[in-house]
Amino acid sequence: MSVRPAVAADWGAAIKLAQAQTLTEPAQPRAGPAKPAPVDIHLGYLRAYAPQLALSVLDVPPRDEGVAGANVAIVDNNTTGRFLGQAFSLDVTEVNPDTDVNAAFEALAGKGVTAILADLSPSQLLALADVAAAKGILVFNVGATDDRLREEDCRANLFHTVPTRSMLADGLAQYLIWKQWRRWALVYGSHDRDRLFAEALRRAAERFGGEIVAQKEFVDTGTARRTDSGVVQIQRQMPVFTQGMPEYDVLLVADESEVFGTYVPYRTWQPRPVAGTAGLMPLAWHPASEQWGGTQIQNRFLKSTGRRMLSKDMSAWTAVRIIGEAATRTQSDDTARIAAFIHSPDFSIAAFKGQKLTFRAWNNQLRQPVFIGDGHSVVSTSPQEGFLHQVSELDTLGIDQPETKCVLK
Secondary structure (H helix, E strand, O other), X not given: OXXXXXXXXXXXXXXXXXXXXXXXXXXXXXXXOOOOOOEEEEEEEEEEOOOOOOXXXXXXXXXXXXXXXXXXXXXXXXXXXXXXXXXXXXXEEEEOOOOOOHHXXXXXXXXXXXXXXXXXXXXXXXXXXXXXXXXXXXXXXXXXXXXXHOOOOOOOOEEEOOOOHHHHHHHHHHHHHHOOOOEEEEEEEOOHHHHHHHHHHHHHHHHHOOEEEEEEEEOOOOOOHHHOOOHHHHHHHHHHHOOOOOOOOEEEEEOOOOXXXXXXXXXXXXXXXXXXXXXXXXXOOOXXXXXXXXXXXXXXXXXXXXXXXXXXXXXXXXXXXXXXXXXXXXXXXXXXXXXXXXXXXXXXEOOOOOOOEOEOOOXXXXXXXXXXXXXXXEEEEEOOOOOOOOOOHHHHOOOOXXXXXXXXX
């Protein structure tokens, strides 16, 4: 049974105390071959789910996206855990998008979960983090890319294994600058998510020396997307939409809402590369990645699920492995000690991305490379060569410590 702080106000103090104990407790002498008492570490997975449309049937998210990655990581944790008397399990709960999460949280808390993986909207995620803090339960964000969740709306018990929009945009921008493709045209959708990613691209341009020479909004008129027009009509519409822009090197697309972006490549007025949410995309993970032992996790995931591993699967896998690593190293399921270890200099996690990953102490965001790829292969990985940083080159992706608005409480 975990020992958890009773109220949210005690959370920071509990972590500091646990961190001091974790780092200063002397190693205990071995008392012979006796096995440790079995410890059950029960995790929750809370997701907002509704069937989603995509412009291509090939891009419709799998029903178990994210959950599948967590399940593979549970098996990985138990491979090590059985030698240490630790048993990991996962309880998956679904809610409707943008509905109240309190009842679902209480049900998971009643089952004794140590931590909850969350694939929720920003408002749902913040509500979950607040009620979880009152019971000393950790929350790992595996789905929401909004920067504000790590900045002005950050929470001390909320950890992020999914990269932010600014990290993704910076990763893409670094590659474009490395290629000397500095002149960008930007087309973006009319929904809030599209505008947020467009803003992240503008920030990346200013940060790394790109120039946005033209911008244009594609207004969603509520049409039926895949069924409202045929290939011939799309072939006529997209050149007209992208016509009249000055010369550019790359056309950037910000269409997280899947309204028009897939239709842009190969249909632009000027024959130029397309990047962003279509064409060349920045990703937390690529299903064709084979470097740094990636073939191993890809094959295990394929054998387990019958499909390739996607970004959300990797974010969930990483969250479960982080909990497993912390529980193993601390020999505890106490959430304060687990959080303290994650924050300590001794923590890192290997995630098949070429280097060990750590959390940014100022906002609980996991540092990680960004894959740059198309539908078939990994083209590059950012940070790119030559983009330097005084602490970690991974901190060239996203909002750095001097820029942060986060005050963890």
